[in-house]
Amino acid sequence: MIYKVYYQEKENEVPVREETKTLFVKADSVRAVRQFLKDRPMNIEYVQLLEGAYLEYEKNSEGFELQEIQ
Template identity: 40%
Template sequence: MIYKVYYQEDKKRNPKREDTHSLYLEAATEVEARAQVEEHTEYNIEFLEAIEGNTLAYEQQNPNYKLTEFNE
C-alpha cells in the first residue's frame, strides 16, 4: 500500500499549514509507515493517508511524486 505522509520538518515549532510537506511511502500498514518515518526522521507527522486506485494514479501524475525509501 502507498501512503501519503503529511508532516512538519520540526517537532519543536507549532505546525503551520504553509509549512506542511508530504512524502510517499510504501508499507504494509499505516502503523508500519508511521514507524518508518519516526525511525528515520525528526519529522512531526500530521496525517497519514492510504492512497490507491484513481487517487494514486492522480498523485503519480504530479512531477514531484517519488516514493521515499529509507535505508536500514
C-alpha cells in the same frame, strides 16, 4: 499499499499549513509507515492511504517520489 505522509520539518513546532511537506511511502500499514519514520526529525500530521484515481493523480504529479520500507 502506498501512503501519503503530511509532515512538518520541525518536530517541536505547531503545524502550519503553508509549511506542510509530503512524502510517499510503500508499506503494509499506517503503523509500519510511522515505525519507518520514527527516527527522522519531523512532526507527522497525517498518514493517508492512496487508492484508485487519487493514487494515479499523485503518481503523475511532479513531486511523486516513492520510498519503500526494506
